[in-house]
Each structure stands twice: as C-alpha cells, then as structure tokens.
Amino acid sequence: MNLIDQKVTHRRFGTGNIVHMSDSRVEIAFGEENKRFIFPDVFGEHLVLKDQEAARSLKQIIKQKESERQARESTAEKKKELQRKKHELRTELEGLMKNQKLHPQSQMVSWCEPEELEQVFAEWKVFSGEIKSGENKGKPNKPVRLHQNSAVLLTARDPGMPEQSRQIIGMYMVNEEFTGRLCEDGMIPAHSVYKIRLTEQESADMLFWNYYVNERSPGKTTWNTGKYRYFDNTVMAQILQDIVSKSDAEEQAMAQQFFDHFCKMNQITAGELPQPDGVLMRK
Structure with missing residues (x-):
C-alpha cells in the first residue's frame, strides 16, 4: 500500500505528510522535522490518516498483520508446549520404567x-x-518383550480370504502388573481400563497390512507361522491414532485416553507420528 504524500495527524506532533515508507517503517514530515515510526503499528492510537478510504484500506492491512503475528506467536507457543510435554514424558517414563529398558518393538499382534x-x-x-x-517343545512361549508399555493388537481374517484382508478387531494394553519374562502359562491378560473391541464396520476399515511390514519379506503380506509376532511401538501408535479419528463420538473419548496413555508409556509425541507405511500402502 502506497501512502506517500498522505496527510496524517499525530496526537503529539500535529499534522504532517508521509514522505517515505517501507514494509516496517514510515517517515513523516512535521514541518521542518521528520519522524520515523514502526509501520503499521503507529497507526490507530497515535497516528490517523485523514483520507478515509486510505484509512479503511490500512485498517485491513493492520488486521491482516495482526492475524499473522498471532499465528506466529501461536506456532511458537505450540512448539514450546511440545518441547515441554516431551520433557515431561521423558521424566515420567524414566520414573515408571527405571528398571525396564524400553524396546522399540515391544508390541504384540495376535492371530x-x-x-x-x-x-x-x-x-x-x-x-x-x-x-x-x-x-x-510344547511349553508356552514367554512373551519376554511385553511390559507395562506394551499393547496387544487382535487381528483376524475370514476363512478362505487372502492374508492381505486381515483386519484389526481390537486391542488392549497388557495388565498393569504383567511382566512377559515372568509369564509361565503364555496367557497375556488385558489392562483393567485400556481395551477396545471394534465393530464389524470399524474393522473393515482397519486392515492390518496397511500398517505392518514383515521385514523378512517387505513386499509381501506374509505371516507364515506362529500365533503372534512383535512389532514397532510407532506402528501401534499409528493404529491407535486412526482408531481415534474413526471412532464415533461415544467411543472417541475412550480411544483418545488409550492413545494418550500408550504414547506416554512409549515416550511417543503424537504430533510427530509419521504416516502409516504398511505393505498395502506401498502398492
């Protein structure tokens, strides 16, 4: 906006003409003395344009710059808050699991x-x-990686359907007192609070292979043998995040609590999760 030669009134210096301006400064001649001010901050309370049309245009510019300033401050505040939460998570998890090393693949998917x-x-x-x-041989497998930070993902597929159609049907955090290396009977009980069963419609939208990759056969939807396998903590967080977004209003609060608890226990920052990158997402 060009305001050169526009007449203004300053509450202290009186009437003057704008003689020079940039994106951040405006210079005004008050008689034989020139004054420089921050643009557009000086307008409004201290300085008034006499031309009403120019004043209205300037008001819109000031409003836009104010919105941009608030957006910058909001972004900076969110970044600061994110760093604070990450620090809190690290501190809290260190206390919760000071005697337990956090394995990057301490989640279990069950067939x-x-x-x-x-x-x-x-x-x-x-x-x-x-x-x-x-x-x-014949003795139960000990789920040695499972601890209080672990979730069990429940999956199934209809008989006769290909492996790529495997659906996520539910999930739960392991019981609050469960320790995998001490499990003698192979039974993995659920947490008293954090457990979700999906509806048939929800399961149809949650294909396991959208999230998971078998590292031994990265291009294939291949399970091979066994009732379970371990998988990445981040992948479980991605699944839970999608559960939250797809749940109806009644179930969403519980899904969000589950997700928040899981992220806390696994030292994961929700805002930094990558997009799912399972086998089916790569085709």
Whole structure:
C-alpha cells in the first residue's frame, strides 16, 4: 500500500505528510522535522490518516498483520508446549520404567481364529502359543518383550480370504502388573481400563497390512507361522491414532485416553507420528 504524500495527524506532533515508507517503517514530515515510526503499528492510537478510504484500506492491512503475528506467536507457543510435554514424558517414563529398558518393538499382534474370538473378548486375554521345537517343545512361549508399555493388537481374517484382508478387531494394553519374562502359562491378560473391541464396520476399515511390514519379506503380506509376532511401538501408535479419528463420538473419548496413555508409556509425541507405511500402502 502506497501512502506517500498522505496527510496524517499525530496526537503529539500535529499534522504532517508521509514522505517515505517501507514494509516496517514510515517517515513523516512535521514541518521542518521528520519522524520515523514502526509501520503499521503507529497507526490507530497515535497516528490517523485523514483520507478515509486510505484509512479503511490500512485498517485491513493492520488486521491482516495482526492475524499473522498471532499465528506466529501461536506456532511458537505450540512448539514450546511440545518441547515441554516431551520433557515431561521423558521424566515420567524414566520414573515408571527405571528398571525396564524400553524396546522399540515391544508390541504384540495376535492371530485370532474366528472360533476363539468370543472367548478372547469375554476373558480379554490371548495365548502366546507353544514352542514348536527343542527341549522346551510344547511349553508356552514367554512373551519376554511385553511390559507395562506394551499393547496387544487382535487381528483376524475370514476363512478362505487372502492374508492381505486381515483386519484389526481390537486391542488392549497388557495388565498393569504383567511382566512377559515372568509369564509361565503364555496367557497375556488385558489392562483393567485400556481395551477396545471394534465393530464389524470399524474393522473393515482397519486392515492390518496397511500398517505392518514383515521385514523378512517387505513386499509381501506374509505371516507364515506362529500365533503372534512383535512389532514397532510407532506402528501401534499409528493404529491407535486412526482408531481415534474413526471412532464415533461415544467411543472417541475412550480411544483418545488409550492413545494418550500408550504414547506416554512409549515416550511417543503424537504430533510427530509419521504416516502409516504398511505393505498395502506401498502398492
């Protein structure tokens, strides 16, 4: 906006003419003396344009600059708050898990057969399966990576359907007192609060292979053998975040609490999660 030669009135210096201006400064001649001011901050309370049309245009510019300033301050404040929360998470988790090293892949996905689903959700626990060979053959697998920061992801697929159609049907944090290395019977019980069963419609929108990649066969939707496998903490956070976004209003609060608790326990900052990058997302 060009305000050169516009007449102004200053409450202290009186009437003057604008003789020079830039994006951040304005110079005004008051008689034989020139004064410089911050532009556009000086206008309004201290300085008034006499031309009404120019004043209205300037008012819009001031309003826009104020919005931009508030946006910058808001961004800076959010960044500061994010750093504060990250520090709090680190401090709190150090206290919660001072005797437990946080493994980057301490989440479990379980293969649930259709006939066992009702029992799984009635009892809210899954079996880790049996050892297939060696001197401990037939004994339950010890889920040694599972601790209070761990979640169990429940998945299933309809008989006769390809593996890529595997759906996420529910999830739970492990029981508050559970420690995988001390588990002798292979049964993994759920937390008293953090557990979710998805509806059929919700499960249809939550394909497991949208999130997961088998590192041994990164281009394939291949499970191979076993009732469970470990997977990345970040991937579980991505799944929970999507559950929150897709839940209806009644379930959303619980899903959000689950997500927040999981992120706290795994030292994850929600705003820094990458997008899901499972096998199906790469095709």
